[in-house]
Structures are given as C-alpha cells and as structure tokens.
Amino acid sequence: MPRNNTKVKAVQTLLALKEQFKDVQAGIQLQLTKISELMSVGETVEVDDATYELKDNFADTNTVFRPACVHRFDIVEVK
Numbered sequence: 001m002p003r004n005n006t007k008v009k010a011v012q013t014l015l016a017l018k019e020q021f022k023d024v025q026a027g028i029q030l031q032l033t034k035i036s037e038l039m040s041v042g043e044t045v046e047v048d049d050a051t052y053e054l055k056d057n058f059a060d061t062n063t064v065f066r067p068a069c070v071h072r073f074d075i076v077e078v079k
Contacts, residue, residue, distance in 0.1 A: 029071060036073045044078060051078040 039045065039054045046052075052075045 032071050032073045032075075035075065041073070052076065053078050 035054060041054055041056045041059065044051050044053045055074050055076050056072065057070055057074055058072050
C-alpha cells in the first residue's frame with residue numbers, strides 16, 4: 001500500500017502540535033501555581049491598563065471533575 005505523503009505530513013504536524021500544546025499547558029499550570037502563591041483569590045493586579053483578578057474556578061463546587069484545559073486558578077480580566 002503506497003503512503004500518501006500529504007496524510008503522513010498532516011498527522012505528523014498534528015502530533016507535533018499536540019506535543020507543543022502539552023508544553024504550553026504545563027507552562028500555564030506552572031505560572032498559575034506561582035501566581036496563586038503570590039496572590040489571594042479575588043486579588044487584582046493592573047497590567048497594561050487592564051485589571052485582572054485571580055479566580056478559583058472550583059470555589060463554588062464540590063465536583064472533583066476537571067474539564068480539559070480548566071485549571072483550578074485562573075487570571076481573568078475584570079470588566
């Protein structure tokens with residue numbers, strides 16, 4: 001069965017992107033952990049003329065289910 005180079009390259013590209021995504025997610029988690037050690041939930045910080053707040057995504061629920069790409073803490077812009 002002949003290999004279709006377009007298909008192979010497409011799958012290789014996807015696999016490479018998934019690896020990069022894992023690295024980015026790990027970096028995000030590391031930064032959020034550092035930020036959660038520096039700030040209290042609800043505390044704000046101003047960055048580039050915008051205000052951001054540290055939010056605890058699991059504060060209002062007892063659910064231990066963790067949806068993909070949802071971290072316990074997050075920085076959200078205060079509108």
